[in-house]
Amino acid sequence: MGAAMMILHQMQMSGNCYKVRLVARRLGLPMRLKEYGLMDGSTRTPAFLKLNPNGRVPLLEFEDGRLLPESGAIIFHMSEGSRLQPDNAWDRAQMLQWMFFEQYSHEPYIAVARFWLRYAKPQELEKRRHLVPEWHAKGKAALSVMESHLNAHDWFAGRACSIADIALYGYTHCAGEGGFELLDFPAVSAWLARVAAQPGHLPLGEGW
Amino acid sequence: MGAAMMILHQMQMSGNCYKVRLVARRLGLPMRLKEYGLMDGSTRTPAFLKLNPNGRVPLLEFEDGRLLPESGAIIFHMSEGSRLQPDNAWDRAQMLQWMFFEQYSHEPYIAVARFWLRYAKPQELEKRRHLVPEWHAKGKAALSVMESHLNAHDWFAGRACSIADIALYGYTHCAGEGGFELLDFPAVSAWLARVAAQPGHLPLGEGW
Numbered sequence: 001m002g003a004a005m006m007i008l009h010q011m012q013m014s015g016n017c018y019k020v021r022l023v024a025r026r027l028g029l030p031m032r033l034k035e036y037g038l039m040d041g042s043t044r045t046p047a048f049l050k051l052n053p054n055g056r057v058p059l060l061e062f063e064d065g066r067l068l069p070e071s072g073a074i075i076f077h078m079s080e081g082s083r084l085q086p087d088n089a090w091d092r093a094q095m096l097q098w099m100f101f102e103q104y105s106h107e108p109y110i111a112v113a114r115f116w117l118r119y120a121k122p123q124e125l126e127k128r129r130h131l132v133p134e135w136h137a138k139g140k141a142a143l144s145v146m147e148s149h150l151n152a153h154d155w156f157a158g159r160a161c162s163i164a165d166i167a168l169y170g171y172t173h174c175a176g177e178g179g180f181e182l183l184d185f186p187a188v189s190a191w192l193a194r195v196a197a198q199p200g201h202l203p204l205g206e207g208w
Numbered sequence: 209m210g211a212a213m214m215i216l217h218q219m220q221m222s223g224n225c226y227k228v229r230l231v232a233r234r235l236g237l238p239m240r241l242k243e244y245g246l247m248d249g250s251t252r253t254p255a256f257l258k259l260n261p262n263g264r265v266p267l268l269e270f271e272d273g274r275l276l277p278e279s280g281a282i283i284f285h286m287s288e289g290s291r292l293q294p295d296n297a298w299d300r301a302q303m304l305q306w307m308f309f310e311q312y313s314h315e316p317y318i319a320v321a322r323f324w325l326r327y328a329k330p331q332e333l334e335k336r337r338h339l340v341p342e343w344h345a346k347g348k349a350a351l352s353v354m355e356s357h358l359n360a361h362d363w364f365a366g367r368a369c370s371i372a373d374i375a376l377y378g379y380t381h382c383a384g385e386g387g388f389e390l391l392d393f394p395a396v397s398a399w400l401a402r403v404a405a406q407p408g409h410l411p412l413g414e415g416w
Contacts, residue, residue, distance in 0.1 A: 053353045054313060068301055070308040077301035093276055093285035100278040104311050105262060145261045 004063035006031040009051070011038055013119060015111055015170035016071040017058040018204045022166050023075045025202040027082055031060075033207055038119060071170075072099045075163045084166070086158030095157035098164040101145070102171075109139035111171040113178030136179060143185050146172070150187035154194065161198050169195045174204060212271035214239040217259065219246055221327060223319055223378035224279040225266040226412045230374050231283045233410040235290055239268075241415055246327060279378075280307045283371045292374070294366030303365035306372040309353070310379075317347035319379040321386030344387060351393050354380070358395035362402065369406050377403045382412060 008024075008031050010017035024031050036042045036057055044055045052059045052069045060068045060078075068074050076099075079085050086092055113135040116125050146168065149156065156164040173192050176182055182189050195201070216232075216239050218225035232239050244250045244265055252263045260267045260277045268276045268286075276282050284307075287293050294300050321343040324333050354376065357364065364372040381400050384390055390397050403409070 053356045054309060056313075066298070068305060070305040070312075072308040073301050073305035076304050077297065080297055089285065089288055090274070093281050096284050097276060097278040097281035100280040100308075100311055101262060103308055104278075104315075105264075107312075108316070148261045 006063060007034055007061040008032070009034050009036065009043075009048075009059040009061065010057050011036050012205070012207070013038065014057065015114075015174065015204070016107070019071050019163075019166055019170040020058045020060065020074050020078070021207075022169070022202050023078050023084065023163060026084060026166075026198070026200040027079065028200075029078060039121075039124075072103060072167065075166065079163050083160065084163050086160075086162060088158075091158035091162075095162050095164040098156040099167045101142075102167045105145070106139070106142040106168070107171055109135045109142060110175050110178055110180065113139055113180070114171065114174060115178075117179055118177040132179075139175070139178065139180055140184075143172070143175070143180065143182075143188055146191075147185045147187050150191045154191070161195060165191075165195050214271060215242055215269040216240070217242050217244065217251075217256075217267040217269065218265050219244050220413070220415070221246065222265065223322075223382065223412070224315070227279050227371075227374055227378040228266045228268065228282050228286070229415075230377070230410050231286050231292060231371060234292060234374075234406070234408040235287065236408075237286060247329075247332075280311060280375065283374065287371050291368065292371050294368075294370060296366075299366035299370075303370050303372040306364040307375045309350075310375045313353070314347070314350040314376070315379055317343045317350060318383050318386055318388065321347055321388070322379065322382060323386075325387055326385040340387075347383070347386065347388055351380070351383070351388065351390075351396055354399075355393045355395050358399045362399070369403060373399075373403050 006029070008017065008020055010020070010033055012035060021033075042048065043052075043057055049055055051061070051067055054069060056069060058069070058071050058074060060074045062068070068077060086095060113132065116128050117132070155161055156168060169192065172188065173196070182192070214237070216225065216228055218228070218241055220243060229241075250256065251260075251265055257263055259269070259275055262277060264277060266277070266279050266282060268282045270276075276285060294303060321340065324336050325340070363369055364376060377400065380396065381404070390400070
């Protein structure tokens with residue numbers, strides 16, 4: 001038996017899971033990956049629902065068996081006290097502001113468009129084809145909110161790359177797969193390059 | 209001119225705004241309320257978009273002009289170091305887990321069903337009538353996740369009522385207005401009564 005290690009229950013293509021891998025890599029926190037299938041129902045089995053009644057990944061399993069779902073909560077907890085969080089309360093409040101923005105106003109359009117347009121079966125996409133214009137309109141609105149912030153700031157909270165940047169990077173950097181044109185958002189594009197240039201960066205396609 | 213005071217830009221019927229009023233009342237933090245209309249576009253005017261480019265309330269304006277949107281970030285910031293947050297990192301991680309759960313898996317169905325079924329114009333509801341079954345199915349799934357947690361715990365994080373409970377209370381206590389039957393969730397119903405019995409409770413309909 002090897003040394004005890006955190007286990008990330010995940011799907012490799014999921015931007016929410018990628019955020020956790022990226023924070024782990026940046027902070028040098030070793031973890032094992034347990035992979036689930038994209039549309040095979042494997043996060044809705046009775047065994048998985050015992051681990052997370054909400055039936056979703058990412059789910060972080062600690063060495064002692066404690067379990068934590070929700071990418072935002074996971075990356076907040078992993079990075080408490082580290083250089084990936086600002087050290088004053090006001091900047092931390094803004095960090096959380098952008099993390100909640102991402103989950104409510106960005107992910108449901110940008111990640112969802114990417115999923116159905118790029119990863120789902122064609123017949124499943126056809127059932128949702130009428131939703132594509134709304135995904136694109138609301139996703140572009142979210143990118144515009146980011147653009148207006150980045151016209152005046154290098155990072156989303158405080159003076160360095162924080163978990164707010166990582167949370168937004170997760171699905172923004174691959175938004176092209178959902179039919180978004182990132183070149184229309186030059187400040188966002190420049191910020192994506194800044195995030196990817198940080199030491200310890202990990203591309204989405206790579207394991208931990 | 210009166211003493212400087214925080215201003216909450218809000219809509220009285222919004223559960224997201226109610227969370228902020230409730231935390232302020234519990235902690236004895238005075239604030240003025242600035243009311244916006246429900247469907248009159250008043251949070252999408254150029255003047256408001258300068259305050260919050262995402263065009264949403266709640267938005268908290270501090271005495272010195274600093275601005276913070278996103279209910280989750282606002283109530284986290286207002287309650288840092290108070291009895292409304294657990295004092296250890298693991299319980300705080302679980303607090304955030306439930307706050308992200310609420311914004312991603314609960315509010316988009318339970319709050320949205322309540323809004324369109326109860327507050328919107330009938331002709332606007334009719335355009336969305338085909339979405340009601342999905343709102344109800346996913347909203348009930350969220351209530352079931354809460355029920356399973358509350359079958360084993362009094363509160364969502366740590367050993368006392370925290371901002372995770374307040375975040376979930378906001379739209380759960382009025383879910384009946386969206387066509388949800390709370391009596392089907394006895395542990396949720398008992399928890400709602402526990403939250404409402406806390407000192408300094410404030411009903412949704414009351415101003416600060």
